Amino acid sequence: MNVLNNSLNKDIRFEALFNSASLGIIVVNDKGVIVLANHFADNLFGYKDQSMAGEVLEQLIPTRYHHKHVGYRENYTHEPVARGMGIGMTLSAIRKDGTEFPVEVSLGHFTTNDEKFVLAYIADITKRKENEEQIIKQKADLELINEEIKKLNANLEATVNSRTIQLQSTLNELEASKEELTLSLEKEKEVNDLKSRFVSMASHEFRTPLSTILSSISLLAKYNTTEDQPKRDRHIDRIKSSVKSLTDILNEFLSLGKIEEGKVEVKPEEFDLTEFISNIINEMNVLLKPNQNIQYTHIGAPNTYLDSNLLKHVLVNLMSNAIKFSPENAIINIETKIDDSVTLIEIIDQGIGIPKSDQVHLFERFFRASNVTNIQGTGLGLHIVGRYVELLNGNIQYNSELEKGSKFTISLPSKIINDFE
Secondary structure: OOOOHHEEEEEEEEHHHHHHOOOEEEEEOOOOEEEEHHHHHHHHHOOOOOOOOOOOOHHHOOOOHHHHHHHHHHHHHHHOOOOOOOOOOOOEEEOOOEEEEEEEEEEEEEOOOOOOEEEEEEEEOOHHHHHHHHHHHHHHHHHHHHHHHHHHHHHHHHHHHHHHHHHHHHHHHHHOOOHHHHHHHHHHHHHHHHHHHHHHHHHHHHHHHHHHHHHHHHHHOOOOOOOHHHHHHHHHHHHHHHHHHHHHHHHHHHHHHHOOOOOOOOOOOOHHHHHHHHHHHHHHHHHOOOOEEEEEEEEEEEEEEHHHHHHHHHHHHHHHHHHHHOOOOOOOEEEEEOOOOEEEEOOOOOOOOOHHHHHHHHOOOOOOOOOOOOOOOOOOHHHHHHHHHHHOEEEEEEEEEEEEEEEEEEEEEEOOOOHHH
């Protein structure tokens, strides 16, 4: 070992190259003892205050591999063959403090003064392995998203077919009812108008998220390197957002179908209204635009007796509209009051408001105000809200002015009544 040290120390250039290398380099004799280690290797294995020189090589290898590695090392010493980096082998190393990490190792060998030495170049590939695992996880996530899209497409097709069959059935009934010709003509006109609105809405609302999903999936296939990770993340977020939009649209259709088929059951229960609304606000916070804020105040006793599931649908829809149609920096106020007979809920926004000419149609199916045609929506939300409020034996009123905002007031019975029983 002294001969080797003396030989290497004679060349100052070798010393500078050896210790300034940006990967670990160690030299091991034929007994498996480390005779030299550069600064990078010492730091990599946690020998910051001392050199690894003099340690047995197996100290750098997890205990479970010791019995195999001794044999490998001895065989290599007798029949050494150079081995380069990147041959597909992931090895494990262990630091002085016992922590384990993945490495890639390149081997070389040389002989001096009849002594055999092995030269090992060691690279920490922890970050690369993490990136590889993240890519694998994202591929799995993408496969799940693809499956979800297939399910959504199947549900969408079934929903459209179902609605088309219902519309056709209505038209057939109108044609068969000759005795009520005037009424039939009016109903036929209404049905055709609904069909036209449905086709127009579906064409736009379904096409936009599906186009986003397809374009993002196509672009994802092009980003296959670690450096493209931010681009992959951005497109995966776009896909998730579009899938959520499709799910929301389908949920509205399903809710409307259940209402029209009389399958919505009212199940009242006593619950804390203040806690209930606070939880909904926490859920809605993720939708807030920059610097928007929801403020909530309550007067009276906290408990009411209502169907919490139906009430949540009503409030989520109204609060979503308040957020969507209000500008940045706006305040959305939620005010509730409970007395012996009435539960009162008000949602007040500072949004774009509703034109006077449109307010009479506000709770009709597929109706959208003339000033929101460039904002995503199906025109079903307020219709469903109105029907749910009716099922809760309540009423809903509104007051709105262009560019000054809107106020929706819901009045519901606080106690159980016969219609609920």
